[in-house]
Amino acid sequence: xxxxxxxxxxxxxxxxxxxxxxxxxxxxxxxxxxxxxxxxxxxxxxxxxxxxxxxxxxxxxxxxxxxxxxxxxxxxxxxxxxxxxxxxxxxxxxxxxxxxxxxxxxxxxxxxxxxxxxxxxxxxxxxxxxxxxxxxxxxxxxxxxxxxxxxxxxxxxxxxxxxxx
Amino acid sequence: xxxxxxxxxxxxxxxxxxxxxxxxxxxxxxxxxxxxxxxxxxxxxxxxxxxxxxxxxxxxxxxxxxxxxxxxxxxxxxxxxxxxxxxxxxxxxxxxxxxxxxxxxxxxxxxxxxxxxxxxxxxxxxxxxxxxxxxxxxxxxxxxxxxxxxxxxxxxxxxxxxxxxxxxxxxxxxxxxxxxxxxxxxxxxxxxxxxxxxxxxxxxxxxxxxxxxxxxxxxxxxxxxxxxxxxxxxxxxxxxxxxxxxxxxxxxxxxxxxxxxxxxxxxxxxxxxxxxxxxxxxxxxxxxxxxxxxxxxxxxxxxxxxxxxxxxxxxxxxxxxxxxxxxxxxxxxxxxxxxxxxxxxxxxxxxxxxxxxxxxxxxxxxxxxxxxxxxxxxxxxxxxxxxxxxxxxxxxxxxxxxxxxxxxxxxxxxxxxxxxxx
Numbered sequence: 256x257x258x259x260x261x262x263x264x265x266x267x268x269x270x271x272x273x274x275x276x277x278x279x280x281x282x283x284x285x286x287x288x289x290x291x292x293x294x295x296x297x298x299x300x301x302x303x304x305x306x307x308x309x310x311x312x313x314x315x316x317x318x319x320x321x322x323x324x325x326x327x328x329x330x331x332x333x334x335x336x337x338x339x340x341x342x343x344x345x346x347x348x349x350x351x352x353x354x355x356x357x358x359x360x361x362x363x364x365x366x367x368x369x370x371x372x373x374x375x376x377x378x379x380x381x382x383x384x385x386x387x388x389x390x391x392x393x394x395x396x397x398x399x400x401x402x403x404x405x406x407x408x409x410x411x412x413x414x415x416x417x418x419x420x
Numbered sequence: 421x422x423x424x425x426x427x428x429x430x431x432x433x434x435x436x437x438x439x440x441x442x443x444x445x446x447x448x449x450x451x452x453x454x455x456x457x458x459x460x461x462x463x464x465x466x467x468x469x470x471x472x473x474x475x476x477x478x479x480x481x482x483x484x485x486x487x488x489x490x491x492x493x494x495x496x497x498x499x500x501x502x503x504x505x506x507x508x509x510x511x512x513x514x515x516x517x518x519x520x521x522x523x524x525x526x527x528x529x530x531x532x533x534x535x536x537x538x539x540x541x542x543x544x545x546x547x548x549x550x551x552x553x554x555x556x557x558x559x560x561x562x563x564x565x566x567x568x569x570x571x572x573x574x575x576x577x578x579x580x581x582x583x584x585x586x587x588x589x590x591x592x593x594x595x596x597x598x599x600x601x602x603x604x605x606x607x608x609x610x611x612x613x614x615x616x617x618x619x620x621x622x623x624x625x626x627x628x629x630x631x632x633x634x635x636x637x638x639x640x641x642x643x644x645x646x647x648x649x650x651x652x653x654x655x656x657x658x659x660x661x662x663x664x665x666x667x668x669x670x671x672x673x674x675x676x677x678x679x680x681x682x683x684x685x686x687x688x689x690x691x692x693x694x695x696x697x698x699x700x701x702x703x704x705x706x707x708x709x710x711x712x713x714x715x716x717x718x719x720x721x722x723x724x725x726x727x728x729x730x731x732x733x734x735x736x737x738x739x740x741x742x743x744x745x746x747x748x749x750x751x752x753x754x755x756x757x758x759x760x761x762x763x764x765x766x767x768x769x770x771x772x773x774x775x776x777x778x779x780x781x782x783x784x785x786x787x788x789x790x791x792x793x794x795x796x797x798x799x800x801x802x803x804x805x806x807x808x809x810x811x812x813x814x815x816x817x818x819x820x821x822x823x824x825x826x827x828x829x830x831x832x833x834x835x836x837x838x839x840x841x842x
Contacts, residue, residue, distance in 0.1 A: 266607055266698065270806045274813075276786035279498050281465050293813040313608035316641065317806060319543040321466050321559040342612050342643055343543055343557050350561035394449075394573075404561045405470045413569050416451050 258305040261298060262365045265311035269318040269344065278322040286322050287329035304331025309363045311337065315344025324351045334371050336360055336378060349395050352403035358387045394419045423668040425535060430579040430676045431646045432614035435554045439537050446578045455536040457566040460487045460523045461506045463541035468509050470564030479570035481514040485531065487523035492780040495788035521753025521779045524548060524721040528631055529755055533666035534649035539566055544721050544803055546637050550630035552649025552670030557638065577614040577643045578679040584619035586687035591838045594629035595723060595801065595821040596692040598636040601684060603702035611641030613679065616672065621686045622647055627656035628727045635722050636803050639699040691837055694819040697807040708818060708834045712744065714796040716829040718822050719750030720784040723801035726759050728822040733765035735826035735840045741773035742832030748790040749774045750782035786810040799828045
């Protein structure tokens, strides 16, 4: 299945992802529909499970509202590749079982094909052949494999966090 | 709790060390107990399922609070139903809840103590770090973990020290200062970091203004924004809580290692405006004068305190809001509201034509009480001026101090407050 790259610039804030005045609901499917509703209106209509968001610096700046992550997850996004992430958004991503990948995204464009290999910790731009290694901190990997913070704690308890010290 | 910090380092390192009972350093991964945890109605709504999945029992309800501040009173059936659900959750779990002010303001007035580690499910949680505490913003999953266990994991942050010396010129306030600092460091310049505010300007600032600095450290991506706790902090606690039992001195130790030290000469700063749509687009007011505005907003967790309303009232006393604009004023808490009435500020503002609204987040996030229409322009004391934040995506937000806001309300276009403060 072809996955599509959705490319964004720097400092894409949470109000652009899910505008504050609209995210009253906790329903993931309703949130999915308002993803980038004004910033990139075609996103919610055309996004398919497995598509990858690629962005510049400081992705997800702004609000702590998890709706921004819930909305993208409900659209089938699993990975976001960016030069850097805003702090709370990064934590919200790993807490909800999405994988933030920090990489140089200058050479990745829409229309290209990107392969994420978690086992090898690499992303490969299949169109240009560019291969990049990324860092996968143990906590991020374990949370991702568990499906997020709540599932990790249900399985391992709070004591399960001690392995990351 | 010992009323002095035992360990060494930056304020963040010292407070995190205190919580885990051993010396920790920037970069260390720790699991720490928190002193207090809070959420507001919106972030609580998303935390309820996670709390249930984590055992549905609150670790210590007296160390938690839920604040209704984002849309108060409810402005639609949908919002009312969310608030009903959250209220029932709070009651059934024995958690105290409040609807008389913005969460960050109430944390500062009533709950956060110098030396505390606090987490809050809202991005402007760093605000009450101004009391000499580490207050960190998180999302709903993290708050669910802490509500149920009393702990969370943290990476002890590196610290950027900002020394603010010189003297603030007339009509220049903490708001101008922090926009100037964010413009210097950029909207991501402090990501993951603790920002510590020092220097003679901070020493002589009241806590009210320090709260503005710490609040907007979030706008450079900071994990926390901290001011030392001193005599001013003690005075603030005495005023707000009737005693200073919660006070203790908090500062870094002389051997602290800072990742970056930034020197700011306050004497050089002018009244400053952040242009749309980012906080690091700060310019001296001369670059923004004359821009016509449809709405002016004075309030939010950044600038809805008594000293802010005082400045606005002083400028608007005997004047009228221009006919082409509207002025919305939202006190940050009921306490602020009452004090502003006692001092006559509310009366002055209302007579000038202001629409004074219930304490809360108000129009800052575009949910009620002053939403912007297509292509409208607002001058706001908000912490944040993102595109579309206050309403229509084509609307524009200029951010700055209550003084500029008041002068702007009089003229209906962005105006220099200095001429009104002679």
